[in-house]
Structures are given as C-alpha cells and as structure tokens.
Amino acid sequence: MQSTYATPDLLISSAKGSRLKDSAGMEYLDLLGGIATNALGHNHPKIVSAVTKQMKRFSHLSNIYGHKPGIELAEKLIKMIGDDSARVYFCNSGTEAVEAAIKLSRLTGRKEIISAKGSFHGRTMGALSLTAQPSKQRPFLPLLPKVKHVEYGDLKSLRRKISKRTAMVILEPIMGEAGVVVPPSGYLKAVRQLCDKFGVLLAFDCVQTGMGRTGTWFGYEDDGIKPDLITIAKGIGGGLPLGAMISIGVDKNLFLPGSHGSTFGGNPIACAAANAVITEISRKNYLISNRKKGEFFIESLKKLNGVKEARGKGLLIGIELYKPQAKIIAKRLEKLGYLVNAVNENVLRLAPSYLITDSEIKKFVQALKLVLEGVDND
Numbered sequence: 001m002q003s004t005y006a007t008p009d010l011l012i013s014s015a016k017g018s019r020l021k022d023s024a025g026m027e028y029l030d031l032l033g034g035i036a037t038n039a040l041g042h043n044h045p046k047i048v049s050a051v052t053k054q055m056k057r058f059s060h061l062s063n064i065y066g067h068k069p070g071i072e073l074a075e076k077l078i079k080m081i082g083d084d085s086a087r088v089y090f091c092n093s094g095t096e097a098v099e100a101a102i103k104l105s106r107l108t109g110r111k112e113i114i115s116a117k118g119s120f121h122g123r124t125m126g127a128l129s130l131t132a133q134p135s136k137q138r139p140f141l142p143l144l145p146k147v148k149h150v151e152y153g154d155l156k157s158l159r160r161k162i163s164k165r166t167a168m169v170i171l172e173p174i175m176g177e178a179g180v181v182v183p184p185s186g187y188l189k190a191v192r193q194l195c196d197k198f199g200v201l202l203a204f205d206c207v208q209t210g211m212g213r214t215g216t217w218f219g220y221e222d223d224g225i226k227p228d229l230i231t232i233a234k235g236i237g238g239g240l241p242l243g244a245m246i247s248i249g250v251d252k253n254l255f256l257p258g259s260h261g262s263t264f265g266g267n268p269i270a271c272a273a274a275n276a277v278i279t280e281i282s283r284k285n286y287l288i289s290n291r292k293k294g295e296f297f298i299e300s301l302k303k304l305n306g307v308k309e310a311r312g313k314g315l316l317i318g319i320e321l322y323k324p325q326a327k328i329i330a331k332r333l334e335k336l337g338y339l340v341n342a343v344n345e346n347v348l349r350l351a352p353s354y355l356i357t358d359s360e361i362k363k364f365v366q367a368l369k370l371v372l373e374g375v376d377n378d
C-alpha cells in the first residue's frame with residue numbers, strides 16, 4: 001500500500017458491538033468507532049440483515065435508475081431536518097459531500113468561500129482548500145482560489161471577511177479533527193444572522209457531528225437555527241461508505257441533471273444500511289442516551305489529574321492533557337485493551353459507538369487514571 005497512513009500495529013480479525021479482537025486474540029473496547037463512523041458498533045444485526053436482504057435483491061444500479069432504499073433514506077433525512085424544501089444529494093464520503101457543497105455554492109454566481117482555521121473538511125482538492133491547516137495544504141498548493149479563512153468562534157474575524165461576494169461560509173458545529181473544539185455559545189447563531197445579512201449560504205459540515213452523535217440528529221440543533229447546506233457522512237452508513245449533501249430552502253434549479261454526479265453515490269446497499277441505522281437510533285432513543293452518557297463521561301474525565309479539560313457533546317469527546325503525551329497515553333491504553341485516538345499531541349479523541357455502557361465508561365476512566373499516573377511517574 002501507499003505510505004499515506006502510518007503502518008498500523010494492530011491487525012483486527014473480528015468485531016462485535018463495541019469490541020474488537022486482534023489477530024493475537026487480544027480484545028479491545030473500541031472508543032473510536034471507526035472515527036465516529038460505527039454509530040451502532042460493529043456487526044450490528046439490524047445492519048447485517050438490511051444489507052444482506054438488499055444484496056440479494058441488487059447491490060448496484062448507477063443513478064440512471066431509482067431504488068427504494070435511496071428514496072426512503074432521502075425521505076428520512078428530510079423528515080429529520082423538518083423542512084420539506086430540503087433536497088438530498090448522495091455520495092460516498094465526507095470529502096465528496098463537501099465538494100458537492102462547493103459546487104452548489106458556485107452556482108449562485110458568487111465565488112468566494114470562507115472556512116475556519118484549523119477546520120477539517122476533507123482531503124480532495126476542493127475540500128482541502130477549505131481544510132485550513134497549512135501542514136495539510138502546503139504540499140499541494142495551488143488550491144482553489146478565493147477561499148478565505150477566519151478564526152473559529154470569533155465573529156469579528158468573520159465580519160472582516162464576509163461580503164456580498166461570499167458564496168458560502170462552511171463550519172463544523174464542533175471542530176472534530178482540530179481536537180473537539182466547541183465554539184462559544186451563541187456563535188453559530190450569530191454566524192447565521194451574518195450570513196443572512198449578506199445573502200450567503202451557510203453550510204454546516206456535520207460529517208463528524210451528525211447522525212445523533214452529539215445528542216441531536218445534526219450537531220447544530222441546540223443553537224435553534226438551520227443552515228442552508230448540510231454535509232454528512234461517517235456515521236450515516238453505520239460502517240458502510242455513504243455521504244450526503246443536503247440543501248434546505250436553496251433554489252432547486254441550481255443543481256440540474258448533469259451538474260454533478262457519482263457512480264456509487266447513494267448505492268442501494270449503503271442506503272439500506274443507513275435506513276437501518278436511522279430506524280435503530282430512533283427505536284432505541286439513542287439521541288437522549290448519547291447526550292446523557294456524554295455528560296456522565298465528561299464529568300468523570302474532569303475529575304482525573306492530568307486532564308486539563310474534558311469537552312465535547314454527546315459521544316464526541318476531547319480530553320485535553322496538561323502535557324503533550326497524547327500519543328504515549330493512547331499507546332498505553334491500547335496495551336490495556338482500550339482504543340482511543342491521539343488527534344494531536346495534547347488531545348485524545350473519543351467517538352465510541354452508541355452502544356457503549358456506563359460500566360464500560362467507568363472502566364475506561366479507571367484505566368486512563370492509571371495510565372495518567374504511570375506517565376507522571378516516568
């Protein structure tokens with residue numbers, strides 16, 4: 001394989017619920033969930049059954065023909081958003097959902113796009129232009145022109161850059177890859193107002209904060225506002241590749257047949273999996289339990305020595321350490337059977353499946369306590 005990823009030290013051979021087993025037979029509690037992707041854990045029987053049934057009917061058609069799983073999923077998403085003017089475009093990943101948003105915004109006739117410094121919106125050339133991290137962008141310059149970056153959470157910074165030339169402002173409701181950065185309360189609402197003032201499309205990139213992870217279907221809902229565009233991926237397919245870009249109240253005639261497309265986008269199998277995921281999240285009231293478990297989790301983490309801040313919402317949690325030891329700590333947790341992600345030198349990220357139990361949370365917090373004491377004594 002190409003060297004785009006560090007060589008993994010674990011080879012996973014089986015999985016069930018929140019647990020993974022490696023080729024040596026060691027078992028792990030998976031607190032990363034495929035990076036916020038396996039919302040219902042691994043091998044969920046409802047997903048396995050939905051996918052198997054669809055596989056026996058047909059697995060792929062292309063977008064030349066319609067199919068029920070796709071129609072059903074679009075209807076479900078529109079219902080979740082609660083606005084009949086919503087329109088869904090299916091793709092396979094987060095970066096593709098962002099590309100679709102970029103293209104749609106360009107059709108307004110305006111060309112400028114604003115994103116936040118430190119944000120993550122994907123790695124393809126368009127999305128990478130919005131992923132305002134110099135280390136990821138620099139080797140690939142030049143990127144898209146007319147993209148501006150503002151300080152996340154700072155309205156003044158946005159006020160200086162936004163204008164009637166701005167096509168779209170794109171923000172993560174909580175910045176995931178940046179280390180689970182929660183904006184000041186009222187920020188997203190104020191951004192909404194500013195976008196309205198200049199007639200700018202507001203896009204919320206909910207690829208990581210969508211599908212109920214934070215305790216609402218989409219990461220922005222607590223702010224009592226709606227964006228014009230939503231991008232989702234990660235959790236929606238419950239482990240299968242699927243993404244979507246949804247517009248709300250946007251001129252339906254911007255995207256026309258031929259404007260955009262994807263061979264596999266909205267593939268029947270991925271859609272069948274997503275329908276099962278949404279149905280199960282509703283049936284089990286995971287929105288409510290995710291929020292509760294997250295509060296319990298964060299409160300427990302805050303009590304640990306060595307934890308500077310525990311933050312996030314629902315089951316998207318960042319643990320900021322006093323010392324830049326996130327990688328060592330992640331490694332030691334792995335040895336104890338807990339998988340977490342060192343998103344940078346100082347922050348551990350957790351995005352477990354919605355199946356995680358309070359007792360598993362307690363055990364993990366206890367393990368982290370031991371590891372933190374251990375590195376302190378080194």
Ligand SMILES: *Cc1c(COP(=O)(O)O)cnc(C)c1O
Nearest residue numbers: 093094095120121122205207208
């Ligand atoms: C992961 C992520 C993406 C990119 O998704 P891919 O499926 O890896 O292309 C985009 N935006 C956000 C907020 C993400 O967390």
